[in-house]
Amino acid sequence: MATGSVPSVRSRINQLAAVFIVPALLIVIGLLVFDYHQARAKLIDHHITTARAMTSLVDKDFASVEATLRALATSPAIADNDLQRFYEQAQEMLSGQIENIVLSDPQGNQVFNTLRPFGAALPPFNTPATRQLLSDRKEAVVSGLFTGKVSMRPMISITVPVWRDNRHVYNLSAGISPWRLNTLLSQQQLPDDWITAILDENNVIVSRTHEMSRFMGRSAAPNLGNALATNNEGYFYGSTSEGVSVLGIYSRSPATKWSVAIGLPTSSLNAALWRQVGWLALGAIVLFALSLAFARTIAKRLARSVTGLIEPALALGEGEKIVMPALDLREADEVGKALTRASRMLEIARYQANHDVLTGLANRGLFQELVNSQLALAGRNGTHVAVLFIDLDGFKEVNDTYGHAAGDDLLYQASTRLRASVRESDVVARLGGDEFAVMLISVLPDKAEALAQNLLETVSAEYDIAGKVATVSASIGVACYPESGATMQELLFAADTAMYKAKQAGKRQVILAQAAHATAD
Template sequence: MADGRNIAGARVRRPRRYSMRTGLLALVVACIAPALVVASVAVYERYVVQKERIFRDTIFLARNLSAILDRELTGVEAGLQMLASSPDLRAGDLAGFQERAGELMRFQIVDSYVLTDREGRQLAHTQAPVGEALPMSGASAELARVFHTGAPVLTGLFGGGASDSPALALCMPVLRGDKVVYSLNVRILPERIGGVLGRRSLPDGWVAAVLDGAGTIVARTRDAPRFVGQKAVPALARAVQQEKEGSLETVTKEGAPVYTAFSRSSLSGWTVAAGAPMSLVTTDLYRAIAWVALGALFAVGLGLWLALRLANRLTSAVQGLVAPALALGKGRAVDLPGTRVKEVAEVGGALQRASRMLARAQHLAHYDPLTGLCNRVLFSELVLRELAVAQRSGEPFAILAIDLDGFKAVNDTHGHAAGDAVLKEAAERMAGAIRVSDVAARLGGDEFAVLLIGANRENARLVAEALVESLSQPYPGVRAAVSASVGVAVFPQSGMTLRQLLERADVALYKAKEQGKRRVESDL
């Protein structure tokens, strides 16, 4: 009896049940959740891309400002060398020397020229009449290095001189034979260096500064009187001591969060730092998050409303089956509607197979199957994308058209298998000779092209010459001599459209071949 009761109890045990309405509501949430995740990932990816673009813009700005400052300092150094060897100075004509120096100052960023002896006494000063008693030099400790090394010296910030305002000095040795007899110095005010930085118009909220080798601010585009002479913020000061160039997230001296990039000058040893406000990216991020949240609320509300309506209709439809079921119980004929159910496993398998086939088709459509380089279609898309960026930023870029000289002889002598090996080897050499950010492509046959991002004509020519040298080296197992000819086209000088740039690069390539091959030619 006990066993019978247990068996009976097992028969009447019912599984846990849930309503159709509850199931549909859960389905709505399950369907919206992946879309919300995808939208969140897309917002984050957009944020990352924008942040990378800001870092790229700031490093380009830092490099550009560093180059501008180097040009100015090169001009100052050239002026010092000219005055140090001038006949007036050799003859001891200090009045003539001061007159010549005063004329030169009009074209430079210097504040004054000063001539000092080994003891730091000032013998001539362009801001004082000839013969007037002059004080000791304000940077005498660093000036002594000129007499010891016989080489130019760029000092740090110091006070004194004609005024109490901080200044820097570039010192040039004056030689008599092999002996340093004087130090010819120029005094440079931080505001003059700030004026050099100001020649490049900065976007709103951006800031740029020049740091000396010790991390001290020697010039700044914003609030210069307040911060010149102070140390840079600790994170930036550490970074510039450890690396020649880089980027980081930090704060300004005022405490504003910025994306900062820096580049050190090989001429002066100074570092130019440029900072872009984080609000450029975070404002868009917060706006996108708000839109995603609003969209999610709208989607959930709409989905719940539709699910409730559908649940009511399905409930009514299921309840309509009661009469047919009772009719079946009574033995009457029942006309039941047919239904179709899709097998989820088969659909999922089909989607996976379709995804793999699509991925392979996309790869074959954009990459050369022999060399692994991108093909003409993808290369054109990348050039068009860089054109759009360059037209907004004004930054140049270059296209190299490359052709292998003597490649036909490889196929004729060794066969097409050897020719394919040469093409693959050339592609590997090409990829190794360019930056990771640049793009190499095989356009067909033995024709290749390279996109050099951010390259001007001089940089493009250096890369092209390196490619010619690399591609002209002997190829394993090939007796025929193979070299390369390269044509260079640079935006915007060579053209403003994809077609113009490719045509100019091809024209330059043909010119290189006509001039004897294994060479680089530009379109201009």
């Protein structure tokens, strides 16, 4: 056989490489095309989520204004028909979020408008459609974009009906500038070439990231309007009002029917996607070039990365907190991150299971566990433990007068005062409602009673609740180990009983529980 006709080792290797690499490259090309479409679909889903989140922010902004109006509507001044005082209270509620507040009767006649002095002549406020909505239901109504008859500027209004004895007596409205929503858009820090808009329920542009003054008050582009008429959220390919070709992403709120639309210029979008595909293609070529030389190294690294997950996984199974090192492998790092997230979630779940959500104090279960533990230690060392049962006097009146949000604020402030008034080694807990408990470590009964008296004065000081002064007091029962009981149940019962005696004796006082043998007698 002629030497020239015998294949060389190099040619055989090249042929072998071609046998594997050519089909693999074809597969890679197919995968790249598939990845391109998957990346586009993923990007669309991601930005639909972004639009939905932005719509929720708009709803939240409106809900905040509605909450302010409903709180204002509970003012005794309006119940007493003291409209001058109610006007002054409305002025105090104005902020960067609310430009003006209007009180009108059910027929739409303005009673007062904070843009004008009290008693000034004013034009009608609501449209007949809005008045009908407010008369038919007790929910808030969000207007579309309109030009204020007093301010003479583009405005949005949120209106809540005011009812008294099942009668619709007034409408209370807050005016919001569209530029407020423009600030909300700016806070999202989206790319500069993205065109984002907020539209009212009639698909009128209220706020926009680009040329807002030019397009505010115009109807949405036809392709966006058609898309919103078909689905509450989705995407389309079309043009903006100024003719920019975009991938349009939109989401409409089911509550207010307002929408957020995001226009991603197709030029930059396609460039980014192809750039991503290009990098993937380059990476694939490099990967094939290096795979033969580094196959063994990769196998060793893979084994090392996988085995590196074993110890953290076992630690997680034991309920321990874990910190994952870098494993030099994306998939292993992702699993490691998942294990770390699971560890954090377990830690958070444990905390939430043992603490009150509103105040952050220990809850009843954790308090009882800590008292039992301290009693066992006190039994061995011959030390004392005191349990205080605290019930707020007058809390219901605050709740009824100012609302549940104010009540929650007061409870939080009271818990902060309690926590700041005891030692770090002592334990403060919220048992439920307006009931608190405190465990004092290594204190004698007279000292515990004195500390309880100090807590009483601290809790009974005035509270600032949203600019209003609220006062409550407390009735406190004190039970000491070993004088008033030997177990957690006995101490808590004795302290609870002493607290009720304090209430029966006129409230705002501290009563020390009787010794256990005296109770038995």
